Amino acid sequence: MVSFKDLPEEELFLAGSTACQGCPSSLALRIAFKALGSNTILIVVASCTSVLQGSYPLSAINLPLMNVAFATGGASASGVAAGVKALVKRGELAEEPTVLVWAGDGGTYDIGIQSLSGAAERETDFIYVCYNNEMYSNTGTQRSGATPLGAWTTTTPGGKVQHRKDIAQIMIAHRIPYVATASLAYPLDFYQKMQKAKGIRGTKYIEMLAPCPPGWKFPSAQMIEVSRLAVQSGMWLLYENEDGETRFTGGTKRIIEGKVKKKPVKDYLEMQGRFRQVLASPEGQEAEDLLEEQVSDSIRRLHGWVPEYI
Amino acid sequence: MKEDSEEVGYMTSVSRPVKGCAGDTGEWRVFRPVKDEEKCNNCLLCWIFCPEATISKDGQEIDYQYCKGCGICAVECPTGAITMVKEEKQ
Ligand SMILES: Cc1ncc(C[n+]2csc(CCOP(=O)(O)OP(=O)(O)O)c2C)c(N)n1
Ligand code: SF4
Numbered sequence: 001m002v003s004f005k006d007l008p009e010e011e012l013f014l015a016g017s018t019a020c021q022g023c024p025s026s027l028a029l030r031i032a033f034k035a036l037g038s039n040t041i042l043i044v045v046a047s048c049t050s051v052l053q054g055s056y057p058l059s060a061i062n063l064p065l066m067n068v069a070f071a072t073g074g075a076s077a078s079g080v081a082a083g084v085k086a087l088v089k090r091g092e093l094a095e096e097p098t099v100l101v102w103a104g105d106g107g108t109y110d111i112g113i114q115s116l117s118g119a120a121e122r123e124t125d126f127i128y129v130c131y132n133n134e135m136y137s138n139t140g141t142q143r144s145g146a147t148p149l150g151a152w153t154t155t156t157p158g159g160k161v162q163h164r165k166d167i168a169q170i171m172i173a174h175r176i177p178y179v180a181t182a183s184l185a186y187p188l189d190f191y192q193k194m195q196k197a198k199g200i201r202g203t204k205y206i207e208m209l210a211p212c213p214p215g216w217k218f219p220s221a222q223m224i225e226v227s228r229l230a231v232q233s234g235m236w237l238l239y240e241n242e243d244g245e246t247r248f249t250g251g252t253k254r255i256i257e258g259k260v261k262k263k264p265v266k267d268y269l270e271m272q273g274r275f276r277q278v279l280a281s282p283e284g285q286e287a288e289d290l291l292e293e294q295v296s297d298s299i300r301r302l303h304g305w306v307p308e309y310i
Numbered sequence: 311m312k313e314d315s316e317e318v319g320y321m322t323s324v325s326r327p328v329k330g331c332a333g334d335t336g337e338w339r340v341f342r343p344v345k346d347e348e349k350c351n352n353c354l355l356c357w358i359f360c361p362e363a364t365i366s367k368d369g370q371e372i373d374y375q376y377c378k379g380c381g382i383c384a385v386e387c388p389t390g391a392i393t394m395v396k397e398e399k400q
């Protein structure tokens with residue numbers, strides 16, 4: 001068992017960045033870097049992370065980093081992965097670095113999906129992390145394919161009417177060796193998943209739910225609480241899929257095993273200003289029911305059935 | 311940046327990693343996390359949850375030059391050792 005004491009002290013994400021207070025992407029980067037170490041090449045897809053790393057000629061990230069165009073996470077990783085392999089072969093690099101792509105949900109669910117899919121199909125050796133704040137936050141909170149039903153964004157002023165898509169399942173359908181979901185409220189679970197991904201060859205996809213205080217409209221101090229309640233309410237399921245086998249982890253495992261009671265989705269929605277409008281509207285109850293149904297449906301798809309105690 | 315282009319061998323702009331690339335971000339703070347050493351059990355939760363990397367692993371000391379005052383450490387501390395105190399701005 002890993003404990004906090006085992007995590008490296010060294011910070012590769014440097015203090016004093018341009019990120020907002022309580023930024024989930026910053027924290028996810030910090031923990032990911034602890035798991036992967038300094039022999040890592042980072043590829044950042046256009047997103048908040050392109051901005052929160054600081055502006056030229058200064059950077060908050062103490063790793064080789066390349067900023068790439070929105071649709072190109074998978075394609076850029078394919079080039080870099082081929083490049084480092086060639087350098088190792090020629091003896092110009094002693095140890096092969098880990099290639100890590102960091103992209104938002106807009107850059108993954110919507111705009112980057114074809115290049116990610118292509119890279120996965122080519123069995124490109126890299127880790128792809130999608131930090132999912134369920135919207136285009138860098139450009140001021142527009143809806144994405146990851147925005148959940150009922151959530152306010154500037155392009156869903158009355159609350160989104162569609163459910164989000166399930167991209168982790170799309171990645172599992174590529175039959176890549178490792179797919180996992182993660183939460184900032186379960187940092188050791190995330191750390192271990194990143195470490196595991198580092199040790200596996202081929203394409204690894206990890207998705208982090210990233211509650212964004214300004215975009216979701218809650219106080220920055222509650223960023224971990226919101227992350228935790230997403231898992232406790234079933235709105236975010238924690239699992240890993242290795243060679244096609246799904247295993248629940250963290251708070252989700254405890255819910256599925258009946259060790260703790262799943263909390264109502266409403267508890268999670270009420271913490272966030274982006275759901276305030278829909279909850280107060282005549283459609284509030286319906287939206288809540290649809291989201292509860294979707295939680296059950298997601299559990300059924302992953303687990304085969306929904307235990308009666310959930 | 312001329313040396314940089316020569317070093318990497320092709321034309322590109324290279325940024326350098328530094329602490330405080332956005333300046334002294336401690337100035338953004340409205341509330342300051344203040345730690346009561348007597349209540350602290352060194353559980354490291356504040357260290358792991360700080361998005362800004364401004365709490366040291368050893369001794370959990372807060373770096374006020376860069377701490378943005380998000381308040382996560384105070385909410386997550388299991389013993390209530392951290393309180394958020396309003397900053398007095400001159
Ligand atoms: C082709 C293209 N279209 C639009 C943009 C503008 N743009 C930059 S970041 C961004 C939002 C990215 O959203 P997401 O991937 O979810 O990351 P987040 O900002 O939420 O962290 C947009 C629309 C761009 N850089 N390139
Ligand atoms: S808008 Fe959200 S994701 Fe973007 S930098 Fe701010 S807190 Fe981070």
Ligand code: SF4
Nearest residue numbers: 360377379380381383
């Ligand atoms: S207030 Fe936020 S930035 Fe400051 S030490 Fe606590 S967690 Fe870190």
Ligand code: SF4
Nearest residue numbers: 350351353354356387
């Ligand atoms: S979370 Fe609280 S008890 Fe734990 S190390 Fe930090 S200040 Fe001490």
Ligand SMILES: [Mg+2]
Nearest residue numbers: 104105135137
């Ligand atoms: Mg986003």
